[in-house]
Amino acid sequence: MALVTTKEMFEKSMKEGFAIGAFNINNLEILQGIVDAAAECNSPVILQASSSAIKYARINYLMKMVQAATEQYPNIPIVIHLDHGPDFETAKMCIDNGFTSVMIDASKYDFEENVQLTKQVVDYAHAHGVPVEAELGKLAGVEDEVNVANSDAMYTDPAQAEEFVAKTGCDSLAIAIGTSHGAYKFKGEPHLRFDILKQVKARIPNTPIVLHGASTVVPELLEQCNKYGAEIPGAKGVPDELLHQASLSGVSKINVDTDLRLAMTAGIRKYFVENPSVFDPRKYCGEARDLIKETVKHKMIDVFGSANKAF
DSSP states (O other): OOOOOHHHHHHHHHHHTOOEEEEEOOSHHHHHHHHHHHHHHTOOEEEEEEHHHHHHHOHHHHHHHHHHHHHHOTTSOEEEEEEEEOSHHHHHHHHHTTOSEEEEOOTTSOHHHHHHHHHHHHHHHHHTTOOEEEEESBOOEEETTEEEOGGGOBOOOHHHHHHHHHHHOOSEEEEOSSOOBSSBOOSSSOOOOHHHHHHHHHHSTTSOEEEOSOOOOOHHHHHHHHHTTOOOTTOBOOOHHHHHHHHHTTEEEEEEOHHHHHHHHHHHHHHHHHOTTOOOHHHHHHHHHHHHHHHHHHIIIIIIOOTTOOO
């Protein structure tokens, strides 16, 4: 199967009530761990790259790796998506290089500027058959290009969401209901504003909803990182139960990045400590890849409900 767009995926997810995991890729091992998991789960999957990941891995290398994944697993629907595109030029570059979905994140601007930039990307993307994700509301936290202070974070306004989609023609919308980027998502008890999600869904029932900053910060992975020398104290993510509820409440796409970073770091750190004489990257990167695969499988089977939903 060649790469697909998110349009087909979201139609199925909205009809059948499950979410699709969107997993950030930076290198070969992360990509392989994700697509191996998708194949074992018979799940559709969204591979996504931020602009900093594209700078790191180089867009032509990324696209060749993604192409290899589609050739190895022709029965698994795979999307390659730009995550948090910062400007029109980055979105255009990705579209021109074969991305099948792009996000323009203009949420840092005021409403009218957000509309204007999003519409510019939508016009170009739609002319090339590529759907566009946009964002309304501001998520706190730090991850790659995204850096929003807690004091600047704000929930999505449902009425504004309806106006935004009408004015921009965006195909899916990332909303702010309490998640945040990075490993330190909550200081107190984790809480998501499902009342806002319900209101947004009522106003734009045909627009797929996206949840950013939605890593669990898996306690076992965090514990393994710290046990083998990391210093990541007090990190806390979105519990699986809340993400599962979101997948059943109309969220079509759930983003995961931090959990993959933790899995890779936990696997490598453990291997280094237990095998101090080994200096073969295939050994410790292979360990990390296996841990990424198991992390993604858990998401697909137990949290998002996307297992056996390939089409």
